[in-house]
Amino acid sequence: MPADMIKSSDMTAVSAPRTDKSVDVRAALKGVEHQPGAPKPDPIVVADGIVRRFGGLTAVDVEHVEIQRGVITALIGPNGAGKTTFFNLLTGFDSPDAGAWSFSGKGLKGMPAYKVARLGMVRTFQLTKVLARLTVMENMRIGATGQSGESLWQAMFAPLWRGQEKRNTERAMDLLRRFKLDTKKDDFAGSLSGGQRKLLEMARALMVEPELVMLDEPMAGVNPALKQSLLGHVKSLREDGMTVLFVEHDMDMVRDISDWVIVMAQGKIIAEGPPDAVMSDQRVIDAYLGAHHDAELSTEDEEAILAAAEAETGATEGKSSHG
Amino acid sequence: MDWQDMLSSSLQQGLGPTAIVYCLAAIGLNVHFGYTGLLNFGQAGFMAVAGYSMASIVTTWGLSLWLGVAVGLLLTVGLALLLGVPTLRLRADYLAIVTIAAAEIIRQVVGSVSLLKYFGGLDGLQAFNAQFAALNPFDKPTGIDGVVMWRPYDFWVVVVGWTLVVISCLIVFLLMRSPWGRVLKSIREDEDAVRSLGKNVYSYKMQSLVIGGLFGALAGFMTALRNAAISPAGFATDVTFFAYAVLLLGGAARVLGPVVGSIIFWFMLTFLDLFFSQATRGADPLIPASIMTTSQASLIRLIFLGLALMLLMIYRPQGIFGDRRELAIDAR
């Protein structure tokens, strides 16, 4: 796997802090118009005409969207807006009825999820998917790409993969320290708290050495004490030169860390722009924030979201246990 | 009640050819279910394909037994691919139903009158083991005097069988401590997570299905060699279920689980059988015939087995020696 080796050394260089460049990339968004589907100076993801229907329901219908490289983009929208489905479509976990999209200029149509991940577009899940009966360290190690020991023929002969395993373990240790999970490395991942699971999932995604990290509701189910540190971690991804796209309901977080916001409603993109501009956009207020503009979510909203989330949890659990 | 005889007969079964067959079958299921989370309910089908390949190459086509073994292994791989292609992308219970159906298809086809001249119908095939028997270095009954004793051919089967078990366990051990094994275990936990990390889940599941199927093939060869005869009755759906019981008894996802499970399973099953058969036999049986007749006594062990499988899964899903903690984390 020489290609991966090269990539790996590149990434070590990239992971040095680059605050200066991140200011630059942010500045690059200055000239972008605040319209749905606005062209970006340096897009990492470009999607066209993505349509996904479930029976009679059109869950996603995105005409055109571009995600700028090197910045943090938030994808927001009311429940059922199609955000998670859009995530699934982009990452190959679901396939659209129509449309084409690319990552760093490479067409992804019809590409299976694992190949998308190998290209450097790695996602996390709304309901964290830690590997419960594996230790935290094993969870991290599995993230490393290009492992020779993952091939059946080499697996039985430990000397063939031991060196690489050691290097991966060191890299995993560095990341665990960064995410303050190093003391838990030998615990089963299933014993971690909700927030720690989110951290582990993010750290594990970084083991893949992605260019684009896609976080599906990174704050859901995280206790307030951990929220600040999670925010810091997301920001640090940008400092490391990665692009971040995340789905989130927590408006404070969106305002705090995102450089650009894309708003979806009923499967369509209805607005785009920097956080402040978007949140004062009339279309957004109408479609999403309504009377609660600029306020914390009301109790009713939270209840509605909770109920929907529970319903979804129930459904997914039912599915995943026999699938 | 002849306790010593009962114990020694039970031990003989616990260490004998039948235990070996179920141990190998369960090692395959361990790779499938214990490590990868694949619900293969058609292990009997893999066994049948391998066993019948070996037997019919010799009896029907008059070729070498060893060629039969090679063909058996090849066809087993073919069966795994055939079953895996349509089902491994679907939910786990689809694999369960398709594999159980496939095993039944295989059993009924080899037992059919239409193919009598190839597979011998319901009576199956005999007289194919000469090449294997010729290698038998033992010419007199062997064992531990007064405890267990096997006839020469049986002892040869036992020696070869346990050697295969040791090699199989070693292979499973080496595979499962490797990064490859880690991918399998991760798929068991959450295949979408593994996919999101750039692993070709489908390919790994397929590899797991093939490898577990090959251990099933070894079980199939041993089934045929054990009695030097093969028939469809040896590959009923219950064979797979018993192999699951063996696996769960010893503890899934543990290298030695199937070995421990198989020995205990056949020891207990034989012991229960002998106990109840003795308790109901004779002029003045321990259990009066109005409660239990001799023929009813032979069912008690299976009633116990069903009950034990349920209780095991409810109270000790990790197996009798397993670590509760590992499974308790997750409600699965």
Add this chain to the structure above:
Amino acid sequence: MRKGIAAVVLLLWTTLLLFSSGTSAQAAVPGSPASPAAAAQGCEKPPPREDDTIHIIGCMIDPPNPVEGVDVTVEDEQGNVVGKDTTNATGIFDVELPGTTLDNLGKPYVIKIDEDTLPEGSKLRNPDQLELEVSTNLETDISVTFPIGEVEAATGQATQALQLLVGGIVFSLLLAMASLGLSMIFGTTGLTNFAHGELITFGALVAFAVDQLPGEISLGGADVTVVVAVIVAFLVSGLFGWVQDRSLWAPLRKRSTGLIAMMIISIGLSIFLRNIFQYFAGGDTKNYSQFSSTQPYTIGPILITPTALVVIALSTAVLLLAILALQRTRTGKAMRAVADNPALAASSGINVERVISVVWIGGAALAGLSGVLLGLTQGFDYQLGFKILLLVFAAVVLGGLGTIWGALFGSFVIGLFIEVSTLVIPGELKFVGGLVVLIVVLLFRPQGLLGRAERVG
């Protein structure tokens, strides 16, 4: 939990004590050395002996009936007759070879069938078997099966197809009742119930128990014992479903046991119940005192028995009622809501556990009824449900797991295919055909014929 299991056992015990004990029971442990080579259909071979002789044991069968009175001789290599026997009432002949096991090891023998003693007009299905060479390479007995009789000669293809169609409809309807229960239980609880077959057998057994009660039940002078038996079986099966759910599955759901674990528990339950059934009812094939063998009516070119007509009418009516109940009643709607999304149903005020209870009662009652009617049309034994379980699964998966119409549609596809396919494939392989259809359909439409594709991930 323990109490729960005890309750199931108790219920079974009391129900099954109605049977006379002491009927012949034969344990069949697959692959255990106690049961050698072959267990042929319809033949009950003697248990293996422990002595030092070899017997050649054979079975004459005109499936499914054993053939009595056929003369058999066994000759050694030199053509000397070493033994003779005539098949008994169960179609078995048993010839003991002279000498000990060791003397005989590796020697070839020829089994000769006296063709003249075969029932008039019938022949061995495989003519090669008239003089069959066997050799003793084992220390155990040799056993051989001799199937007799032609597969029905073809009358008119169209007539035959029609006739098979009728059989197909009967079987489809019975399959549909069993499938509907399985599908509803799967839909509401997610349980892939491998013990569903035992609910089918249970129904047949309960009816048999009622039928065997001394005396007859008459209404207005007519003997209605079996009619009453069917009704009792339907009701008691529903009760059995309820007890089973309350004592076993509900507690398991409460401690959120995983679905795969529950599936394996259902396998244990299936093994347990099947052997309990055999313990009390014996291993023989049973027939009800009435309706088992009736003279068929001739309607146009086809023959149809009154039993088949009753079965068609009754099961159609019951299925229609069940569908109507599911579509129209409040509980029926609640069931479908629970099947669709349990969490959402619970949050909108539906008592999910109560709905599941009703599903278990209904599902088990339907399965039990299908068991009695299956028993009426073809006789039954303790494995009745287990034998058709795979076809029930095939029907449910084929139509789309968890959907009502899917289960019905799948049952008809499987039921009709199985019967009609015998026009082209040998009858012995008809079940195989049904299972092959299942795999092929899944290959092209994994969600089943009527299932919807759902959001993944």
